Amino acid sequence: MLTLKRAFDSLSVRNFRLFFLGQLLSVTCTWMMVIAQDWLVLELSGDSGTALGVVTALQFTPVLLLTLYGGRLADRHSKRRILVLANLTSGTLALALGLWVVWGDVRLWHIWLFALLLGTVNSVEAPTRIAFVGEMVGNELLPNASALSGAYFNAARVAGPAAAGLLIARLGVGPVILLNACSYLAAVAGLVLMRPAELHGPPAPTSSPRITDGLRYVSRRPDLVLPLALTGVLGLAGFNFQLTLPLLAKTEFRTGSAAFGLLSSSLAAGSLLAAFATTARRTRPTEAVVTGSALAFGAAEALTGLAPTLPTACLLLSLTGFAMMYFAQAANHRIQLGSDPAYRGRVIALFTLIFMGTTPLGALLTGWLSDHWGPRWSLSAGGLISLAATALTLALTPAPEQDIPSLDKSRI
Template identity: 30%
Template sequence: MVKCGNCKKGRRQMKIFSSLEVKNFRLYWFGTIISMVGNWIQIVAQGWLIYSLTKSEFLLGFIGFLASIPVLVFSLPSGVIADRKSKRYILFITQAVMMVLALIMGLLVSTGAIKVWQIMVIVFLNGTAMALDGPTRQSFILELVGADNLPNAIGLNATAFHGARVIGPAAAGIIIGYLGLAACFYINAVSFLATLIALFAMKNVAGKHSAASGGGILDALKEAFGYLVSNKNIMALIILVAVQSLIVMPYTNFMPVFAKEILHSDAKGLGLLMSSAGLGAVLGALTVAFLARSKRRVMMVMYSYMVFSVFLILFALSKNFVFSQICLVFIGWGTVTSLATMNGIVQMNVPNEMRGRIMSIYMISFAGVMPFGSLIAGIISSFSSVQVTFVLFGTFSMIACAGLYFKKERYLKFRQV
């Protein structure tokens, strides 16, 4: 009897991509890829624009701070809204708003009227839309695929996001070189149509709202925080996400400085560096999708957390372009593997009726804390250098990971891991 090795391989591939068998999720996934490519093109162009206008590391960090402050302020009420209203309708509004903002940015750049204060206003408004978009997206996935496919869908969703992170920055470097900065913002505006069309084309999406939809927003938030206080395992993961966002993720805002001042490269080089991190991120997301049913996902969080901490230090010290790319691949793998795994663990262990609110708190710990890291990094860099800053950040991240590792039996025990 001949053993069918290809059959086994095929079943494994189906396991990795099983959530794509659900039509609504398939529409959402492909729309996300296209939209996120445009988003990453704009991120690179925006960073290059800011640094070209100001030559200020502090302003790079400060505008990163402005971009995420709305997440800190508005995510909690957004979580309540996501639990009570149609998530598809919410996403339609937020995507349309961000499309208009990208178009405005493109017009300002192409006419030569762009000023730093205008960038600040647009970045803040975009962050406000993201504050509602984020927790809604996170909790919307369950409605599309159901609980059984949720871990796999989270991994595939991260693959879409970070696959775009490979394509977008590399494309941005080419677009800036041949078409100019304004084209990047116009392309991003058009890319939002993919998500809007996908949302419109979905059929039979059940709007699952909170059973406790009565009462005020404050009462709903009090209930969510009470749940977290009584669940130290979920709280520990959210704190770990916050540490990662505070001292690791801000490196992306300072990539123009690494590219231009340390590695002596141009916009194309910046795109290649960010694409390297994106490649690692895709590999990390696929790792999460493949290990969706693994019983050792908590240890995967610990391993990947240590990997990105170590390679952040090596990247900060590197003056070789190729070695910096290699470091960024490992940083991308580690950050996405840890974040997507923690996301899945949290979603699988919270009550359905509270998922939007808990994910809004998760979003605050991720995107809401990040601006403070960008601000702190900008301040430290203005007195020393970006290299010293991220060596310190990487070291602190290693210490935090090691501390939680030795307490994992107490703080990281879950039923559905």
């Protein structure tokens, strides 16, 4: 009972509780829109994996170009105000796309434009949101709050796709996108109702934060470089489910939008369990936890590509989702809890850049593989590459890495 209570410690903080509830509703509807958007792309393109890959690439390309600048903004300005503006902008974009679809005049290039603009907003919003978690709860509760953030994200990934599959079949794509546009108001309300005096912000910078200073800081920290490198490889090769799952549902199992939602929900269900499993963490995870979870992810994804039936695929996707989230949380916690708060926005921006910025390249490669070899091969190849990269990392590491002795533990 005590362990269960500790799993929700961060929700005792009013500011984080408001953030959690607003994000839970908003992200659930966002996942509904993701399913609707992908399904619409397949309908407009004749089930083209390349067209779906282009949408994914356009949505994440701005991350490659702008996320480091977004981290600089997060270290320089109020993170709460940045998040309010970002959510209002994303809601406006979703409203425009939804109306386009409802009016029946949507074209493929409209979706591409929306993906590019939304990706531009996300390049600032994502690193700011991740770094803001520590300001809401303080460093002691940061691992718990980060894990609960993963929990709401994956609870949304369970509920959102499942609901989207049913709503698309009943109402169509347009109303689902419009519902997402309205949901951003919940996230904005949670941010506006916070008490700024209760935030744990870093000291005001004595000079304007520079991107190069953040990069130089990370380059001197091998304990940060390793999880960042693994995140890059797994993000590039393995984290392309937004592309492979709709193709798997429609071209391999010959099912409709409801089954697509079931596959996505299975992946999210495993991720949700992993998020809850890490809520008890109070200290910085070791390098072995990061590499071990990466190995488990690679093996599970490779097996998923071999699944002969839809139920088997759902089961293996649950295991894959668990390993994926456990790795992502371990890498995130190792990076955040090892970073000086004065640099945290820029370090998290680099993490976000690597985690999300590899998606455009991975999406194009996965789309090409899916068109020529099928989505099964894309899944298995991603898992095998992840396995090989992690095994190479272990082989090149002569001894268990020690935390930097000079790190000021009172600041993390």
